[in-house]
Amino acid sequence: MTSAEGRNTIQRWLDLARYEVIPLEGAEERVLQSVGKEIKVTVTASPRRGLDPTLELAERLARHGYSAVPHISARLVADGRHLDEVVERVRAAGIKEVFVVAGDEARPEGEFSGSLELLQAMHERGHSFDDVGIAGYPESHPLIDDDVTIQSMWDKRQFGTYIVSNICFDAKVIVRWVKRVRRRGVELPIYLGLPSITDTAKLLRVSQKIGVGESARFLTKSRGGLLRLVVPGGYDPTRLLEKLAPRLGDPALDVPGIHIYTFNEIEQTEAWRRQITREARSRG
Template sequence: MGAAGLRALLDSVRYEVLPAKPTEDKVLAHVPRDVVVTVTASPVRGLEPTLDLTGRLAGHGYRVVPHVPARLLRDDAHLKEVVDRLRAAGVDDVFVPAGDADPPAGAYAGALPVLRRLTELGRPFTRVGVTGYPESHPLIHDDVTVQAMWDKREHATYIVSNLCFDPRVLGRWIVCIRRRDVSLPVHVGVAGPVQRAKLLAMATRIGVGESTRFLARHPSWFLRFATPGGYSPERLLTPAVAELTSPAAKVAGLHLFTFNQIAETERWRRALLDRLGA
């Protein structure tokens, strides 16, 4: 059952990518069309690179989920403009975090007002994702993050969990939110098979703020990539597979943070699926 459960998780993946220049070619070269691609948004560069890459990838036949951080939206008119542009590109799924822009670009300081406004606009997207925090947020108390998911449940359709490296913490968090009647399905956030040297090289090229913002806020996470033998997602997934595949957990699949090491992530997934199949 462990192998079957892990195969099911690997068959239901989302790849999070950064809207950098090479990203489109990397996705086309390495990502199958049945894998969902999510596109991040930078508080420095704004929404335009995200919207542009989303439209191009959708034109290639991918199911694309753009990040639309509340703090990057100027006002209601800007939100409506973004909605119209995404709908014209065939997008029916968006991820709405609060975002890191400080100060915010406009009136939206958090995700909930944006979610409410989307509901008022007639729910233009079939699927809407919000953030969950298995490991404590550096600025927000755990009870507040769980309450936030509860408040958003009427406007969202799923949760994407932030990075977690401890299977026990992840399992406890899922049990906790279910006990608090947060019933939205969860896409479990897992770092892909990133190597520290490559992550550092990429950060040097495109800026830490584009690629490792949350790792910089959590230095203990960054150290995980320097463990003997390197980091491997199996170290999280294998011990947690029973909890993640329990019907009560309502885990919809994996959300893989690729850090734009897209070829390496897909190669790892295919190799593990082959081993599990054997």
């Protein structure tokens, strides 16, 4: 049973939830049908398709009145001139926030191999936004050494305004990571990255791809593991949320909300968010 304090934290996190969507066919319509304008919508970048689909969907969502946040993948930006074009395009759409990541490309297409280099270039070229998100990794990233991710978090703090954590299924790992970030003196707000309700097989495939293999193994090995987190029809993040809220609700840790990886299961995600919010409010 989650405590009253934990339920208040859950309600606060869900009120400030962010949805991550993939720029595939039908994504725009799904957002329009299910998601209110109070929800911030971030749009991923694909190594196979480049930045254009990301920017196009973000532009369309912005025209509909959403706070759209395009992901700018450093390894998809060719050079400074290309960066200027991307930034001007984003600004022209009235978008005031971007999320800067290294990207999943094994090799960069241009001169930027990581997000820090791109952030530095944005700063040097006078490209500022109201908010700039950076990624955090509670577990290993498939393309970046652990020591590099830890140092990179410190180096990027001067350019970013908040952190979004990569998916992790182990509450203990997430809590340790948040506290470790704070001990290192990184004070940026942290949005916890949670997977949405989705098909279990799909979730595990994505998990292996984005570098949460230890979590995937945790699910299958730890005292019932995956079975305890799965409901008929797929994965449900509620239990993970309930474990995190009592441990990370302290305002001093500055965890203002959650970032939900929807895998474009947008209608199901919003239905889940509303249900859990109602339950948290009804229990006081």
